[in-house]
Amino acid sequence: MFKKTLLAAALTLAAVGTASACSTLIIGKAVSETGNIIVAHNEDNGGRLFNMQHYMPPAKHKAGEMLKFEKFAAAIPQVEETLGFYWTQTFVPDGASFADGFFNDAGVAVATNWCGEIFDADRMEVKDGGIGYGIRRLIAERAHSAREGVDIAVKLLNEYGYFHEGRTYTIADAKEAWQIAIHQGNSWAAHKVRDDEVVYIPNAFSMDKVDLNDKEHWLVEPKQVERAVKDGRHKAGDPIFNWRKVVAQQSVRHERWNANRNVIAWKFLTGKELNDPEQFPYSVTVDRKLGVSDAMAFLRQHESYIGEDQELYHSLSEGICRTTSHDSIVYNLTADPTLTEAWKTLGRPCQSVYIPLYPLARPAEGTAFTDPVTATKEHFAGTPAMFDFRADFAPHSVFSAGTNAIDYLRGNEIAHRTELIQAIEKNFLAERADITKQAAQLKGDARTAFLHDYNVKTYRKVLADMQAENARLMPMQVKILDKVVKADTEEAVTFALLGSKTHSVLSANKSATRAGMSANQLNSRRQFKNFAAAQTMEYKDVNGDGITDVVFTFKAKDIAKGAVPGAVMDLWLYTQINGRRVVGFDAVPVETADVKASGSRDGKHLL
DSSP, X not given: OOBOOHHHHHHHHHHHHHSSOOEXXXXXXXXXXXXXXXXXXXXXXXXXXXXXXXXEOOEEOOTTOEEOOXXXXXXXXXXXXXOOEEEEEEEOXXXXXXXXXXXXXXXXXXXXXXXXXXXXXXXXXXXXXXXXXXXXXXXXXXXXXXXXXXXHHHHHHHHHOEEEEEEEEEEEOSSOXXXXXXXXXXXXXXXXXXTTOEEEEOSXXXXXXXXXXXXXXXXXXXXXXXXXXXXXXXXXXXXXXXXXXXXXXXXXHHOHXXXXXXXXXXXXXXXXXXXXXXXXXXXXXXXSOBOHHHHHHHHTOOOSOOSOTTSOTTTTXXXXXXXXXXXXXXXXXXXXXXXXXXXXXXXXXXXXXXXXXXXXXXXXXXXXXXXXXXXXXXXXXXOGGGGSOOTTXXXXXXXXXXXXXXXXXXXXXXXXXXXXXXXXXXXHHHHHHHHHHHHHTSOXXXXXXXXXXXXXXXXXXXXXXXXXXXXXXXXXXXXXXXXXXXXXSOOEEEEXXXXXXXXXXXXXXGXXXXXXXXXXXXXXXXXXXXXXXXXXXXXXXXXXXXXXXXXXXXXXXXXXXXXXXXXXXXXEEEEEETTEEEEEEEEEEEEOSSOOOSSXXXXXTOO
16 A cells, blocks of 8 residues: 655655756757767755765675665665666765766666646655655666666656655666656656757656657556546547646746746747746757757856846856756767766856766766765765865865855956866867777777776866866965854854965955855855854954964854754855955864764865
8 A cells, every 4th residue: 555755745845945956958869969869967956065976886686685765765675786877976964865867887867857846745645655766776777778767767656656746857878868757656757759859857847748649759657647637637538638737836837946947948949038938848849950069058058147246146046057056967878888978067067167078987086085885875874974074075175166266256257267168178079089989999998997097187187277276266265263163152253364475365344254155055045145244353463474364253153054063064255355355265163062073174184
C-alpha cells in the first residue's frame, strides 16, 4: 500500500527557495552545428554551497545491498553492477535531493528542473517515503541509453512514487534526448525530442501538446488521463493532452521569476518577444543551426538592467543567469562517450569561463576536496566540518570568490570580465576539435590519460588566470580580529581593512560599509541592504607595520546570517574608500551556544 509522507511537503517548500531558478536547453542533432545533441543546463541554489566534480568508477555490489539516500525515503535494492559516472555535486548542509548532474560511462547525461505548484499534492501518495534523489543517481548508475533511463524512472515511480511536488528530468545520449516530467506520486509524461526540435524549460511544467496517439515520441502514465477527465481538465477522447495545464496551476507559469526567463529565452531562440505565459512554447524549430557557443551565450542571458546602482550587480536578476547560478554545463554528446565534450563554469556563467573537459577522463584534481565515496556518504549527512572554508578548494576560494567580488565592484569590471572570458574561450573553442581528433586515435588507458591531462591543463590555465584577476580585484587584505563568531549573540565582530604603501584606507565610508556571507551563497537576502551594517569605525595600526588601517565592528548575529554553525566560514567586507568600492574576505569559525566549531582559522585549509 502507498502511504503519504508529510516530509515531502517540507522538502517541496525548501526546494522552492533554493532551486527554483534552473534552466535547461536541448538542441536536436538536426539543428546542431556539431551534428550532435547538445544539452545545456544552469543549476541554481542558495545557501552554503560547494560545487564539486567527481568521477565514480564502475562497481560490483553484494547481493541484498540496499540504497537509502534521504533518511525518510524508501530503501531500494541495488543491482549487481553499476556504471561509472561523472558527477557534478551540489554539496549543501541539509543535502541536495534535486540538484546534482551526471554523465555516465554509457554516455547518458542527466539534469533536472524544479516544477511545482501542482493541483494534486494533497491526494498523491508514495510508498515507504517514496523516491527523490534516487531517480537521478540510479539512472546514472544503471542506464545504458536515454530511453532506458526513462524506463528506470518509470519503474521506480510505479514501485515507490515520487515524494517531491514535481520536476522535469532531461535524460540524453548521443542518439536521442528525452524529458520526463514527474508529478508527485506516480504521475508523469515523457517526450522524445525530435531531431529538429529545440527545447527550453525553466521551473514550470512546459509540456503542452502531448499527443496521446504518438507512441514514438510521447509516453504518458495512463491513470492521469482518467483523473484529468474526471476533474474536468481534459475532454474525453481528445488526443492532445495539455499536460502542463492538467497538472500545474496557472500561477507558476506567470510567476515573474519564471516568466521573465521565458521571454528572454524564446527571443534568443526565435527572435520574437512572447509575453503571454500561457503561449510560451514547450519547443520550437529554428531557422538556423545552434552550436556550443550559442548554448553558452544562451545560459548567460539576463535582463539588460539587473541591479540598482548601490546594489550587487545581480541583485534583481530574474533571467536565465542570476545570482544563484552556481553550476553551468554544456554537453556535446558524441557516439563514443569517452569523446563527449563538456564545458563547465565554476561560478555564475556570465562572469565565468566555460572550462573544456572530457567528463569520463576524470576531472582535474582540486575540483573536489573529498573522494566520491565519502562525498556520497556525506551528501545528506551535513557534517559541519565538511563546510569549512578551504583555501585549497579553488572552485570556492578562487572562482566563486571572484564572481562575488565582481558583483559588488560592478562598473568597468563587468565589461573587463566579459572581454577576458571571450579571449580565453576563443582559444579553447579553436583547439577543441583537434584535441578530440587526437584522442580518437588513442585507445583505452592511453586515451583516458591524454584527455585527463587536457582536463588538468585547461583547469590550471583558467585557475591561474582567475587567481591573477582576484589579486587585482581584491588588492587590500581583510582580517577578522576575533577568533570566533558567536552567531546567536549581539557580540561585536571586528573587521580590519589593512592599509599598505600602495593602498590607503583613509576616507573610508562607514555608512556604505556592510559585511556578511558571500552574496553568491545567499538567496532571498542577496540585496545589499540586508547585509550587516557597520556599527563603528576607527583608524589605527592593527598589525604594527606603521601604516594606518581601518577597523569596523558588526553585530555577530547579523553578520552570520546564512552561516553554518560549527564550520569555518568565509565572511566578506564590502566598503568604499575615497568613493571607490573595496571588497575582500577572511575566514573564521562560526559557533552557537549549541554548536561548536571543530576547525580553527589556523587549520591547514585556511588562508
